[in-house]
């Protein structure tokens with residue numbers, strides 16, 4: 264059986280690893296942090312495709328096809344939720360409108376002050392602590408191996424398997440020597456607020472209220488160039504203040520957990536095969552920014568097609 268090493272165990276690494284396994288490869292993950300310690304655990308995480316163009320739309324549509332059936336599977340961590348996505352100016356219908364089970368416009372009277380347009384739609388929302396655990400369990404049950412280890416050079420580990428897949432998130436800045444990668448720091452809180460019936464997302468102000476399988480997730484911030492992984496209490500207080508203005512019950516809600524994470528910023532995700540001067544082949548899959556969950560399964564499928572092509576070309 265052909266062996267593939269995957270660097271990283273965030274949503275991008277785990278999804279790639281699972282998809283490669285399903286195609287019949289033996290997969291080993293090399294990772295500095297385990298799945299529930301990565302940036303991916305800090306995410307919202309809504310299937311969120313309004314800002315996407317080009318290849319990203321293909322990946323998002325493929326991920327949606329994968330997530331929708333999971334919303335019917337108890338314990339998957341993926342649920343179908345009604346969301347309001349709001350805007351300060353009029354917006355056209357989104358490209359994905361007909362792919363969703365339900366889509367409408369937010370009635371003007373229901374828009375908070377200062378907002379003039381919005382979508383009301385049913386979309387998959389992922390609870391990362393549950394979903395990543397499920398992916399990890401499936402990966403291990405199928406014979407996958409996870410090695411907790413920091414990688415210093417792609418070439419150093421590429422020689423250990425038939426193929427290397429690089430899903431190192433913001434770590435790719437150093438590992439792939441790619442200055443286009445930068446951190447977009449985020450912070451979120453998981454609260455108990457069962458009375459909230461409708462999710463909310465304002466991407467301009469970064470105000471998020473996501474109803475999830477494990478509670479209500481509120482956020483957030485997008486701080487470009489900020490590498491801090493520790494929580495900032497002033498930011499948490501500000502998130503509670505801002506989201507309470509949308510759902511007043513949030514001010515009194517019990518906070519169960521707080522998260523901080525570094526979205527892997529890049530103008531476009533990098534998903535391509537690199538033939539390195541050393542002779543090693545590496546498939547890069549990193550730089551998914553604010554939409555890693557949205558792109559995850561589509562990218563994993565493309566990684567798998569690339570891997571099949573590379574390895575079938577060898578005798």
Ligand SMILES: Cc1cc2nc3c(=O)[nH]c(=O)nc-3n(C[C@H](O)[C@H](O)[C@H](O)COP(=O)(O)OP(=O)(O)OC[C@H]3O[C@@H](n4cnc5c(N)ncnc54)[C@H](O)[C@@H]3O)c2cc1C
Nearest residue numbers: 271272273275295296303307309414432434449555556557
């Ligand atoms: C607050 C917040 C809200 C978000 N909301 C959404 C949302 O609603 N919808 C959505 O689609 N996306 C959302 N995202 C974005 C999404 O979370 C990211 O795009 C995604 O988590 C990136 O996944 P990743 O696997 O590439 O990176 P990570 O989760 O950072 O994983 C990188 C992995 O690589 C490993 N690694 C790095 N360098 C090395 C090395 N040298 N050696 C060994 N291992 C290494 C790390 O240990 C880790 O395991 C959000 C993110 C944040 C922070």
